[in-house]
Amino acid sequence: MCALVDSWLPGLKKAPGLYSSRLMLRPIRVADADEIRESVNDRRVCDNLSYTPHPYTMEMAESWVRNVNYGMANGTCCYWTICDKKTEKFIGSIGLSIYSEQEGCEIHYWINANEWNRGYCTEAVKRVIKYVFEDKNIHRLYVTHREHNAPSERIIKKCGFVFEGKQRDGLKRFGKFENVMAYSMLQNEYLAMKKNGLY
């Protein structure tokens, strides 16, 4: 097991609670499965995810939560439930795939469609970016969106990721190939943005 996984492990068995001005990011639990199922079964959400099947059943949601917890225990991922900080209302999910050998992570997110366009995802992504680079000393954070996912593109650009290129037909989803747009942020770029007040 490499050093990064070792160093990540203490915070992994239970993803640390993270707070921002309106949000609480807390560890995903099996009790969230029903709200996860309801959110992800919505085609507006599901169609923009990379691998999630539709229809999305309760068994699938529970199995995903179990897999995520297994991945967290093994240092391969870290996922949070996004909630309203005051009411604890379920808003969505955000997570990281951890590529230990590269000292890198990839970020993933979705928001319940009833909560779109309130800035929640941007706020959650910025909070996880801060966690990754400041608390975890990660070197590189990677993110992708499908070419036509305009809200995700907007979030990625607002957060200051650098465009790397277009993966032509990089994803096959429901039988159709789609281009995937790839971006990254390095730790030194994050620190420079922080110095300039973006974070």
Ligand SMILES: CC(C)(COP(=O)(O)OP(=O)(O)OC[C@H]1O[C@@H](n2cnc3c(N)ncnc32)[C@H](O)[C@@H]1OP(=O)(O)O)[C@@H](O)C(=O)NCCC(=O)NCCS
């Ligand atoms: C992508 C997603 C997470 C965004 O969540 P959100 O909480 O609504 O995001 P935010 O409110 O923080 O930001 C959305 C931005 O996109 C903009 N936007 C929304 N629809 C848009 C459109 N059709 N074209 C261009 N911009 C658009 C919003 O105006 C906002 O930008 P602004 O803050 O500058 O006004 C949400 O739409 C979602 O869950 N989609 C399905 C799953 C998904 O796509 N996951 C990401 C996979 S890469």
